[in-house]
Each structure stands twice: as structure tokens, then as C-alpha cells.
Amino acid sequence: MDEENKEISETFLELAKNELKIESIDKEVEQYKIRKMESVYNERDTLIEKIPSFWKIVLSQHLDFANYIRASDFKYIDAIDKITVKYASDIEKIGSFSITFHFNEIKDDFPAQIISKNFKLMKNVPDQKKSGQDNEEENTEETKFDEIELEEKLTSEISDVQWPKEYNSINPDLIKDKKSPEGKKSYRQGMKSFFGWFRWTGLKPGKEFPHGDSLATLLSEDLYPYCVKYYTEAQRDFADEDSYSDDTSEEGIDLSEEEQDNEEPAKKKIHTS
Amino acid sequence: MDEENKEISETFLELAKNELKIESIDKEVEQYKIRKMESVYNERDTLIEKIPSFWKIVLSQHLDFANYIRASDFKYIDAIDKITVKYASDIEKIGSFSITFHFNEIKDDFPAQIISKNFKLMKNVPDQKKSGQDNEEENTEETKFDEIELEEKLTSEISDVQWPKEYNSINPDLIKDKKSPEGKKSYRQGMKSFFGWFRWTGLKPGKEFPHGDSLATLLSEDLYPYCVKYYTEAQRDFADEDSYSDDTSEEGIDLSEEEQDNEEPAKKKIHTS
Numbered sequence: 239m240d241e242e243n244k245e246i247s248e249t250f251l252e253l254a255k256n257e258l259k260i261e262s263i264d265k266e267v268e269q270y271k272i273r274k275m276e277s278v279y280n281e282r283d284t285l286i287e288k289i290p291s292f293w294k295i296v297l298s299q300h301l302d303f304a305n306y307i308r309a310s311d312f313k314y315i316d317a318i319d320k321i322t323v324k325y326a327s328d329i330e331k332i333g334s335f336s337i338t339f340h341f342n343e344i345k346d347d348f349p350a351q352i353i354s355k356n357f358k359l360m361k362n363v364p365d366q367k368k369s370g371q372d373n374e375e376e377n378t379e380e381t382k383f384d385e386i387e388l389e390e391k392l393t394s395e396i397s398d399v400q401w402p403k404e405y406n407s408i409n410p411d412l413i414k415d416k417k418s419p420e421g422k423k424s425y426r427q428g429m430k431s432f433f434g435w436f437r438w439t440g441l442k443p444g445k446e447f448p449h450g451d452s453l454a455t456l457l458s459e460d461l462y463p464y465c466v467k468y469y470t471e472a473q474r475d476f477a478d479e480d481s482y483s484d485d486t487s488e489e490g491i492d493l494s495e496e497e498q499d500n501e502e503p504a505k506k507k508i509h510t511s
Numbered sequence: 512m513d514e515e516n517k518e519i520s521e522t523f524l525e526l527a528k529n530e531l532k533i534e535s536i537d538k539e540v541e542q543y544k545i546r547k548m549e550s551v552y553n554e555r556d557t558l559i560e561k562i563p564s565f566w567k568i569v570l571s572q573h574l575d576f577a578n579y580i581r582a583s584d585f586k587y588i589d590a591i592d593k594i595t596v597k598y599a600s601d602i603e604k605i606g607s608f609s610i611t612f613h614f615n616e617i618k619d620d621f622p623a624q625i626i627s628k629n630f631k632l633m634k635n636v637p638d639q640k641k642s643g644q645d646n647e648e649e650n651t652e653e654t655k656f657d658e659i660e661l662e663e664k665l666t667s668e669i670s671d672v673q674w675p676k677e678y679n680s681i682n683p684d685l686i687k688d689k690k691s692p693e694g695k696k697s698y699r700q701g702m703k704s705f706f707g708w709f710r711w712t713g714l715k716p717g718k719e720f721p722h723g724d725s726l727a728t729l730l731s732e733d734l735y736p737y738c739v740k741y742y743t744e745a746q747r748d749f750a751d752e753d754s755y756s757d758d759t760s761e762e763g764i765d766l767s768e769e770e771q772d773n774e775e776p777a778k779k780k781i782h783t784s
Contacts, residue, residue, distance in 0.1 A: 249561045256558060257739055259551045267544040274536045282529050288522045466530055 265332045272327040282466070283322050289469075293318050296465050299472035303461060306453045311432040314402060317342045323462040333359030333390065335458045348402040355397045355436055357454050362389040392451040393440040401433050410437070538605045545600040555739070556595050562742075566591050569738050572745035576734060579726045584705040587675060590615045596735040606632030606663065608731045621675040628670040628709055630727050635662045665724040666713040674706050683710070 286292050294316050320340035336356045343350040401409045408428035415421040428434055438450030559565050567589045593613035609629045616623040674682045681701035688694040711723030
């Protein structure tokens with residue numbers, strides 16, 4: 239039995255090494271992709287600029303994006319003229335990226351501005367509490383796995399965005415009394431607005447824009463890469479709505495087909511990613 | 512205005528070409544990944560064989576997998592000794608793959624067997640009904656997008672698997688009267704069992720194993736690539752359960768931490784894929 243245990247123990251060690259190889263290949267693949275895509279994405283950025291309201295249409299089409307945005311923020315989302323994402327391609331920086339927003343002016347309320355927000359993937363050192371709970375009787379194989387399975391998390395720095403005048407009452411920089419119940423409430427409202435997201439760092443969970451990392455990932459892994467698909471889908475939906483208004487009086491609406499249409503985005507993502 | 516329309520029309524054409532470039536790079540990246548991973552996956556397959564009950568633990572750990580499997584099928588899922596996935600790496604075959612299951616014998620019920628099931632990604636020609644509905648007034652840009660946006664779908668061939676004796680009453684090959692209500696019911700039950708999945712082709716929707724393509728994708732894109740992570744998580748959960756049974760009397764269970772643990776798999780997938 240001891241011999242058998244020793245062999246299994248060695249197998250786990252080999253398996254841990256194998257996992258490291260897989261992680262390393264994952265990064266090489268990501269680097270290969272980023273480098274191949276760069277010029278094509280640049281070309282696309284230039285083409286998209288010529289299409290009126292491209293990003294307004296894409297961002298209002300995307301169901302999941304709307305979950306991160308308060309209704310009152312959409313006025314400023316609609317002012318986004320251009321979005322670009324740059325992905326770091328150095329092997330040790332894979333997973334880091336930068337999102338740049340070009341905002342149009344809204345007269346007497348909001349200045350035109352170009353704001354970048356940088357995101358970094360950091361190896362997460364297990365926190366004190368967790369490592370304190372470690373069971374010393376744990377068998378060695380598991381410990382080996384744990385060592386290589388440090389979780390990674392996204393972090394960012396505060397980006398200096400100019401807030402709309404309309405948001406003066408919830409702009410964290412303008413709230414003088416942050417300790418009164420009223421002040422706290424306004425502060426929280428501001429931090430939960432789209433402009434609050436530009437202050438998200440990932441270092442103060444519970445005190446920042448909620449799920450700021452997920453919104454960043456949504457932009458870098460879904461909205462930007464598949465923006466043309468979302469734009470096309472939106473155009474098709476508009477066309478469908480037009481034809482419905484002509485035809486429904488005679489035939490009624492075929493609900494089953496509408497359902498099929500709704501399923502499309504998820505399926506496409508699987509095949510193209 | 513006419514000049515402007517012409518320019519936008521040209522932009523859409525350029526954008527469609529750009530999308531084709533992106534699709535082509537996606538395939539190159541996939542090919543690069545498959546070729547890089549092949550030897551590491553082979554090495555891993557060999558290591559995993561030395562770990563007792565590896566696949567039983569992985570398959571019972573995975574929450575989504577259980578959604579595809581009827582409770583009574585788990586006896587045969589537990590008999591799976593080995594799973595391997597081979598991914599086609601020729602550019603024109605990217606997206607096609609083959610899953611091989613090694614089943615252990617269950618005495619007097621189920622023979623040991625090795626069964627492969629092949630999946631092919633096929634360009635889906637839009638069906639008659641849909642193209643018949645095309646609106647002739649549609650502007651040309653959309654038509655161009657439609658041309659390059661043929662949906663792809665997964666298809667397969669029937670794999671010849673030997674069913675357990677216990678399933679004789681629902682084994683489609685043994686049901687003589689498939690037209691009686693009783694016969695139909697048994698037939699449907701069989702087709703919805705895990706063994707019914709081996710008959711899934713993707714060509715007769717509604718008459719085959721439900722969501723057979725999703726189960727295939729779950730195996731090829733999630734369970735096989737991340738099997739070691741799922742195994743490690745299962746081992747950790749077992750360890751947690753042990754320590755709970757020792758400690759809970761004093762401290763109670765920290766639910767908030769348990770929730771964090773449950774979130775882990777999804778997060779990991781994002782970072783490693």
C-alpha cells in the first residue's frame with residue numbers, strides 16, 4: 239500500500255507540472271491571437287468610425303451590458319462615439335488590457351473627452367484568514383495543487399473622468415459631507431453610476447462600483463471583439479420590427495421564430511470564440 | 512446624400528471583409544492551440560489513468576453535466592474509466608472533434624467497451640422558409656452581412672454503443688412496437704438516456720437526445736480541458752466537508768465563504784480560456 243501511495247503522490251506532482259504547461263500554452267495562444275488580431279482590429283476601428291451611431295446601437299443592443307448601467311446613465315452611454323481595447327501581448331502581461339472611450343460633448347452638461355482605463359491581471363496571494371484555516375493533516379498532493387492554483391484577479395487604477403454637471407449632487411469629489419446619511423447616500427449613488435466605474439480598482443470590494451471587473455471583461459472579451467455581430471443583429475431586429483408592423487395584421491406574430499432569434503447571440507459566441 | 516450613402520455602403524463591404532479576416536484568424540489561433548496542446552493532453556491522459564476514480568469524481572462534481580444525465584444513468588456514468596477528446600487541426604476542419612469513452616464492465620448488466628463519437632461543425636444553409644421571407648427592400652449592406660453570417664451547427668453520426676441489459680425495455684433496438692403509446696413512451700425514455708445521446712446526429716431536432724450538441728460542447732470545451740481543476744475542486748470540497756463535521760459544533764458554518772467557493776469555477780474559466 240505504501241508503494242501505491244508513493245506512486246499516486248508522484249502522479250499528482252507530474253499532473254501539477256502538466257497543468258503548468260497547459261497554463262503556459264494558454265498564454266502563448268493568447269499572445270499569438272493578440273498579435274494576429276492587432277492590425278485587423280485597427281483596420282476595423284477606422285471603418286467603424288465612418289458608421290453613424292455604431293457604438294450607440296451596439297451598446298443599446300447588448301442585454302447584459304444594460305445590467306451594469308443605471309437607466310439615467312444611458313444618456314452618457316449614447317454620447318460614446320468610439321471604444322477601443324488594446325490587449326497587452328508580453329507573455330508576463332497577458333490578461334492585462336486598456337479600454338479607451340471617446341465621449342461626445344453634451345452641451346452645457348458634459349465635455350467631450352477621451353478616457354482610458356487600464357486593467358491588470360494580478361496573482362492573488364491567498365488572504366491571511368484562508369491560509370490560517372489550512373488543515374495541517376491535508377495530504378501533500380493537495381498542497382501541491384494549491385500552490386499552483388493561486389487565483390488571478392483583475393485590478394485597475396482610478397481614471398480621471400470629468401463628470402456631467404447634472405451629476406454634481408452625486409459626484410464624489412463634490413460631496414463635502416460624506417458622513418451624513420444624505421451624503422453617504424449620494425456618494426453611493428455616484429459610485430454606482432457609470433462614472434463611478436472609472437474609479438473602480440478592485441482593491442476595495444463592497445466600496446466600489448459593483449462587479450467592476452465583470453463590466454471590464456464584458457467590454458474586452460465580448461462587446462469589443464463581437465461588436466460588428468451585435469451591430470448586425472441590432473439592424474436585423476430593426477428590420478424585423480418594420481416587417482412585423484406591415485404583416486402582423488394578417489398573420490399574427492410567429493413567437494417560436496422570435497425565440498429562435500433570441501437564442502442566436504449565445505450560440506454564435508460559442509462557435510466564434 | 513447619395514455620395515454619403517455610397518461611402519457607407521463601401522464601408523459595410525470593407526467591414527464584411529474585415530469580419531472574414533477575423534474569422535480566419537480565429538481558426539488559425541484554434542489550430543495553433545490544438546497543435547500546441549496535443550502532446551500535453553496526451554501526457555495528461557496517461558497520468559490521469561493512474562488516479563483511481565478520476566472521471567467518476569470529475570463527472571459527479573460538475574453541476575452542469577448533471578443537467579444532461581437522468582439519475583438512473585449515473586450508475587453507468589460511474590463506470591466511465593477514461594475520457595479523451597481529439598480536436599481536428601486541419602484549418603477546414605477546425606471545430607470538429609471526437610470524444611472517446613472507456614467504460615468498465617458492470618457484471619451481468621453492461622459490457623466493458625470503448626466508444627467514440629465524432630462531431631463535425633457544418634455551415635448551416637439557411638432553410639427555405641427563412642430565405643423565402645427575405646424582404647426585397649432590404650438595403651444591400653445587410654444582405655452582404657447575411658452572406659458571411661451563415662450559422663454553423665454541430666452534427667454527428669450514430670455511434671454503436673452496447674446498452675445495459677437493465678435498459679432492455681427502453682432500448683430502441685429492442686422495442687418492437689414503436690407505435691403503441693407504451694412503445695412510444697419507452698422509445699422516448701431510451702432516446703433521452705445517456706445511451707440515447709450516442710445516437711444523436713443533430714439532423715432530427717425534437718426527435719433525438721435533447722441538446723445533444725450542448726452536451727458534446729460541454730465535454731470538449733469544458734470538462735475535458737479543465738478536468739484537473741474540477742478534480743481538485745472536488746477533493747477540496749471533500750476536505751471542507753470533513754473539516755465542517757469536526758468544527759461546526761463550535762463555530763457554525765460560514766455561508767458567505769461557501770458562496771465564494773461556488774463562484775470559483777466560472778471565474779477560473781474566464782481567465783484560463
